[in-house]
Amino acid sequence: MPNRLAHETSPYLLQHADNPVDWWPWSAEAFDEARERGVPVLLSVGYSSCHWCHVLARESFEDEQIAAYMNAHFVNIKVDREERPDVDAVYMEAVQAATGQGGWPMTVFLTPDAEPFYFGTYFPPAPRHGMPSFRQVLEGVRGAWTDRRGEVAEVAGKIVRDLAEREMSFGSGEVPGEEDLAGALLGLTREYDASRGGFGGAPKFPPSMVIEFLLRHHARTGSEGALQMAQDTCERMARGGIYDQLGGGFARYSVDREWVVPHFEKMLYDNALLCRVYAHLWRSTGSELARRVALETADFMVGELRTNEGGFASALDADSDDGTGKHVEGAYYVWTPRQLHEVLGAQDGELAARYFGVTQEGTFEEGSSVLQLPQQDELFDAQKVASMRRRLLAARAERPAPGRDDKIVAAWNGLAVAALAETGAYFDRPDLVDAAIAAADLLVRVHMDDRARLSRTSKDGRAGANAGVLEDYADVAEGFLALASVTGEGVWLEFAGFLLDQVITQFTDPESGALYDTAADAERLIRRPQDPTDNATPSGWSAAAGALLSYAAQTGAEPHRAAAERALGVVKALGPRAPRFIGWGLAVAEALLDGPREVAVVGPEGHPLTKALHRTALLGTAPGAVVAVGTPESDELPLLADRPLVQGEPAAYVCRNFTCDAPTTDPDRLRTALSS
Template identity: 80%
Template sequence: MNRLADETSPYLLQHADNPVDWWPWSPEAFAEARERGVPVLLSVGYSSCHWCHVMAHESFEDETVATYLNAHFVPVKVDREERPDIDAVYMEAVQAATGHGGWPMTVFLTPDAEPFYFGTYFPPEARHGSPSFQQVLEGVVAAWTDRREEVAEVAERIVADLAGRSLVHGGDGVPGESEIAQALLGLTREYDEQHGGFGGAPKFPPSMVVEFLLRHYARTGSEGALQMAADTCSAMARGGIYDQLGGGFARYSVDREWVVPHFEKMLYDNALLCRVYAHLWRTTGSDEARRIALETADFMVRELRTAEGGFASALDADSEDADGRHVEGAYYVWTPAQLREVLGEDDAAFAAAYFGVTEKGTFEEGASVLRLPGDTGPVDAARVADVRGRLLAAREERPRPGLDDKVVAAWNGLAIAALAETGAYFDRPDLVERATEAADLLVRVHLGEVARLARTSKDGQAGDNAGVLEDYGDVAEGFLTLAAVTGEGAWLEFAGFLLDIVLEQFTGEGGQLYDTAHDAEQLIRRPQDPTDSATPSGWTAAAGALLSYAAYTGSEAHRTAAEGALGVVKALGPRVPRFVGWGLAVAEALLDGPREVAVAGPVGGELHRTALLGRAPGAVVAAGEGPGAGAEFPLLVDRPLVGGEPTAYVCRHFVCDAPTTDAGELAAKLGG
């Protein structure tokens, strides 16, 4: 066992028995490199990364490679999900130098952590113009030994280039109708009318963009925006990217038709998409959207929930097939013969037609990914349910994909928001309870006694890595959503505590935000990125939570900070709308107010439920009755009952329309 044996990250523990003498990222590792006079090999990945597993098996488990590595380098292994700041800084350098990035990320550093050579996956033998990993190692050693001054100059130049890149500033003003219209036009140009989604292969679920489109439709009535959102969601729900047996979404589709996924299942994707489909149902009443939202919520609870009440990060893409090989997708794909073995001839033929399983296959070695291809016409719903249940039971007997059971604060914040709303919409109090338990874990373990958010925990113990901006923004978003659903003002208070830290530790001049706190570990560059990737950027997640908190409390400081942060959306929205979807969604809330809904009446009552189902972009909801309600929610202060009946007030900037006791009138006020 190497030094990773004492770590808690599942990804690092996967490498604890490598012959490579791995170090975790630490001052001691770089001190060792200085003392020995050797470079550092930095390898960054995550536990459900397919090519990370491949490179580990091919190279890091190889005794010859390990012996050479140990003799000439200090090897450092980083879990990008635990240290997104390290990943972001060096990925920026990799992309600048090579024009592309990915994981595993392989970077060679000086003992001062300055990068001088980059790559991603390196094969064990040279192929397709790419050198073998051993050749790369030998080339770096030769350069380090014979041309040390040249290496130092390259490293110094790279660091200077990164440091010299202009910081992102908040921009001038907030996005208005012009910027929103330009963003919508840009999305329309990139929209795949045939298959849904945006761009070509590989195709990722555009969760944040769909949220923007739904909010834009709610505010303006744009049928085009709704059509893009609804058709994209339907295409994904019917495609192989969605698990047609067990629910939940894979990370992305390798093709533009959504047929073959990259099979890893991430908590963040499923949390975001669960909420998207719940919001689509709220907008259209689609039965399909309702089913997908509930099945995805149930998947998260069934397969990702930890013993402590949080939610694990991911399920691997790989698992053992019938021959004992560790291969991608083995748990999920089917051949016609496998269908016949489980279902018999007649039901297997029915299932093959229904799920698109062919003799040729849609994946590898004649296997098919289950999907719902085309219009199969009227189907026997009972027969579909029976076949699905039997196939799911048979699949449960297969070797399961590995589970990365660390709890990431940001992604749990997303899950809390999704489960709370889905539970409220569909009368599933069990889902609200699961959201509350996850929130309790974040307060109890991730905040704990230090009153600063820890990025991760495992087995109920907080990790050593500090929370980054996305953790504060997404957890605050989850707490604010939980406050709206449960009527418990403590969640509003916790959100305010986190957002005050954002103002104090993550905010610069002119509305700019940083991904790390002012007092965080200093890397070669302080990371700062306002664009979405697979999740909302920390920048726009914080902007959304700040805006909602201001709507709940009337805090001008938080609203001013939100508006300052949204300046970057004004600049980026018209140019790259696909990569600032959540920022555009927050901008829609700002343009609408957002509306503040105070329900003086029982939590869970008709008016409260009607308020939660309102489509007004980013509307905040406070519900409660009695003299203590105003103490929990400032929005409820001086909001009395009318005629002794539960009463709703719809406000903007704490200025309210005439109160109503009628649920139908409230729904009309909120576009419900």
């Protein structure tokens, strides 16, 4: 019989709706139940494409005896971290503070007042590698709760007090300057893996936000070292197993330092960020590899993640049926030499094995290999490679596909809107721009109410109950601003303004200018989450600073620029010390130091010179430059005000720090004005 999760919309919660565990969704009623019964709360946090979440569910939550024990002695709450990032952040902070590490599935035991007192992540069904079994953990917590209640209460109270005291330093409030950004670049250089690309060791995550900083720093200062790190990392990722060499798109991370074996889940946010990164790399260098990867990743998002409502689904699972009924990580993506031969024949199968690095020993499990590009492309016939790819992709499509998490997350769709709008504009792909518009329209229609308040998620065209957090407002505004620059439609700038007004009034500390992850009127947790550091996506803090700065450049809105500058004080504090974890903040700081430049293109719609100037403006590498395009009579975009044609011809106006260049009708002169 289904439990309470059967009434939820989250695909992750629905995966647990048939568990024998009597799960509750996060709710006041669940904690009331714990108080009434006098039992602790077991909080389990995960997400639908999490491999080890599935393992824990199969081993323990689907076990009748373990479920009966959980039901008898706990109130069990299941949370989708993608729906409730605030709940996840608060308790993950506690887990990391107590254990020095974190991850998902996250298991936290709470008092009925939601105070944590014992933590963990995955627990096996039997003791191994020094870990207790899940049953032993349950029995130990129950024993402590029953026999040492006072001690448990003391521990919980101390944890909550410690969390309340963990206020971070927000710096002096000054904006970062040249020395701060140079210090950040030096720190990145020290941590850079020169032989493999990327930063640090295994597991290795795509450093999307850091690469954006490196590209902007190169554009502003001419630093060849910054560009080299960005180029080499992008090439190693694109040629490695973390990139889907047949279908396009990136997996979540690499388990090794060489980018060979990925954790196979594919997340919307990674692909949106990396699509934009590779498009910007192409804009800076003209790299053919960057162009191909940007377009393939865009096509992957549209082809594999787009929903019937026009938005983009959250993720594809890492696991899938291996054809024998067994759920296996990576089964959809890996190949053996024999499988290549079966699809391509002996000769082409051998060629494909060399091209994609498929060996008899294998690079993954049980002799299978993840496809890579270990050799230079020019060693192989391009038409032959294209043919092999098509045939292998068609054969792979016959395999059982990974599951898809169909919920729409506002923030991640905002990132996708920005990536698809820019990629479509750069490469003359109006279908990609149309996809960005459709997703943006869904965000307005379904996620935004008449007060410009956002819902965090939706599914099947219906908004979820959870309120948007800072990253939702910031990333959706970022997407709308990119769409305004690409389409010249002022309505997107207007919607961005509505959201950024909420950032100022609901998420910003009026005294310090610091930003919170939850709104002032959001549900109260044991701590109001607040974190300026990037994780898998730009922090809401840095993303808000970037969107506020761009909006101010487009509109001249001084309060928004002031809010952006106040928010960037934390970049001055953290940039030189922890540059890998505040990459987007550093990228925004580059835009601030450059102006950012404001570009107005005026001319009749459809005129060849208007289009040429507009395209040139969008391809300018000046960090954070904003672009407006329209007719001289347009009143939709403030940058176009009082910008006439020049001798009857379309023209571009470039301004920076309250100073404007003479207008130009020459795309080459405009290109020079928007370069370093």
